[in-house]
Amino acid sequence: MCLADAPAPVFALVSAPETTNSAQVTASQAVNLELPADVANFDYTDKTTDLWERVRAGYAIPDLENQLVANQLAWYGTRTEYILRTVQRGSRYLYHVVEELEKRGMPTELALLPFIESAFNPQAISTAKATGMWQFMAATGRDFNLKQTMFKDDRRGVLDSTDAALNYLEKLYGMFGDWQLALAAYNWGEGSVQRAIKKQQALGLPIDFQSLSVHMPNETKNYLPKLQAVKNIIGNPEQFNLALPKLNNQPYFVSVEKTRDIDVRVAAQLAELPMDEFTALNPQFSRPVIAGGSNTKILLPTDNAALFKENLNKWQGPLSSWSAHTVQKTERVEALATKLGLKPEVVREVNFIPAKMMVKAGSTLLVPKSSKTPDHDISLEIAEKAQLVIEKNSTRQVSYKVSKHDNLAGIAKRFRVSVAELKSWNQLKRDSVANGQTLRIQTPVVTRVNQTSILASTRRATAPKIVRHTATPTRNGKTIVANLKATRFK
Known part of the structure; x- marks a missing residue:
């Protein structure tokens, strides 16, 4: 084309x-x-021709065999269409993940972990707000240098999130010296696994995954069995009447x-x-x-x-149509849009601002470039530090008795309303008020709102498809809400 x-x-x-x-x-x-040099100079002569064979050749985590694994095999084994959809989605990323695992000398079945975490959907957001293909919570993501700004969230980025996830898994393996326990800690938290180990040691009992599972929540008990089930299916797809598509190495x-x-x-x-x-x-x-x-x-x-x-x-046109605007004072979107010569719905939609919200002073808005705005790139400082804080815009009615030194402009400023609104609420035809006169005023009541939470809620609410593996919930017992098809941009 x-x-x-x-x-x-x-x-x-x-x-x-x-x-x-x-x-x-x-x-x-x-x-x-x-x-990149590793792509331009890549030598395929010592590699298999099918990426699946490369994955299977690097299996190194001891197999787990118990009833929970059998249950997961039964669940996945009857859902070949789901497996194939997940494989198709993951085919974009699998080579990169396998390559990174081999560079670090890590077991290649870890490349199948996003199968369990997010069905290989980098847009996935859990109800606990874990995000991305590897399902990082916000704080854990920051611990592993995943930036979360107004302009991007590295927890969803393919390169950054994969690097962070493998760093985290390496750290956990270093702590426990056992990949099964490292995986339990990835799901349950390292502190939880450490406490379970201490309980077992105090009783003189083993500290392997299966022995520790008596202390685990159901989600973590099923976490490694899920991975084992997928590992078994990818290892021997013919046993499950599954024809995996060939993935080029x-x-x-x-x-x-x-x-x-x-x-x-x-x-x-x-x-x-x-x-x-x-x-x-x-x-x-x-x-x-x-x-x-x-x-x-x-x-x-x-x-x-x-x-x-x-x-x-x-290309003959502009590359970028947008610039950043710093809000000088807390205002409603309608007022800001009027100052900028824009339609309020444009400002709301591109900045994910719901109705009845005010924008806090110091926030950054993304606005269209125009003849009134400078034609330059958004500065690196703004791109990396920009925040958008919004507040609920509700009102309550109060009565105010005018003193002899008052005027409409001063009263409006005090209550953060306009003169036009004061006149409308009190049926005033002039810009003057009398000493002792009582005015009715709709004063704004503002409550600070986390705009990131609203953005996450918006993504979940508009997701065209929802995936729920009801038998086996994801981390922290929360169900993944995966936007399987498309995205914020269509």
């Missing part, structure tokens, strides 16, 4: 606006398309280092990728523009990276 014939991708929340003063950017200014994607801001829709169009495929590889970006410095990477299928470079060299 040539670029000229490609339909223009549309951002699901709000279409990127046209800009009037954006400078043209050349390919050399926008991205670095040099292939080669990289699915390459990294593109971005040096200028670029809209998500533009990046997908230049790569000639459907929006759902682009966001499946780049799910960490939370806004319609990819901001940040040269450390911000875009993943593209190898063939599409070449198309991206070719199309970028021909």
Whole structure:
């Protein structure tokens, strides 16, 4: 498909606006398309031709055999369509995970762990707000250098989250010296496993996974049996009447280092990728523009990276349609939009601000570029530190008795309302008030709201498909809500 014939991708929340003063950017200014050395110089001669064989060859965790494993095998064994959907989704990422495991000398069945955690969906959010393919909670993610900003959440990023998950698993194996216990700790928490070990030791009892399971919640008891079941099925698919698709033993994607801001829709169009495929590889970006410095990477299928470079060299339009605006005082979205010459719904939708919410002073809003806004990239400091804090905008009625020194403007300022509102509430035709006059005022009552929580709730509420493995809940007993098909960008 040539670029000229490609339909223009549309951002699901709000279409990127046209800009009037954006400078043209050349390919050399926008991205670095040099292939990483491990991809450009990759030698396949000593590798198997099927990635599944490579996975099976690296199995190294002792097998677990008990009734719980049998139960999980029975569950998965009758759901071959679910397995194949998960495999198809995971085929984008599996080579990278296996490659990273082998570099570290770690067991390759750990590459199947996202099968259990998220069904290989990097957009998955649990009801406990664990996020991404490897299901990191916010605090744990920060412990492993996964940045969570207004513009991106590295817990969803394929490269960053995989690196963090393997670092965490290595740490846990170093603590316990046993991969089964390390996996239990990944699910249950290292402190919980340590306390269970101490209880067993105090009683002179064994401290292997099966022995410790008497202290575990049901979720953790089933966690390793789930992985064992999937490991068995991938190891011998013919025993379960399953025909696994062949996965080529080669990289699915390459990294593109971005040096200028670029809209998500533009990046997908230049790569000639459907929006759902682009966001499946780049799910960490939370806004319609990819901001940040040269450390911000875009993943593209190898063939599409070449198309991206070719199309970028021909591109005549702006790369980025968005800029950042710092809010100077706490205001309603309608007032902010009027000042910026925008429609309130545009500001709300692109910034995930629900109705009846005010924006707190110091917050950063993403707004369309226009002739009134400077045409430059969002600064690295804003991209890495920007926050959006919103407050519930509710009111209560109070009565105020006017004193002889009062005027409407002063009263409006005191109560954080407008003069027009004061006149409307009190049927005033003039801008003057009399000493002793009683005014009715609708005063705002604000409650600070975590905008990140609202964003997570919005993603869950709009997910087109919900996956619940009712027999075996995920971490902390919470059920994964997985957005299986598409994403915030369509």
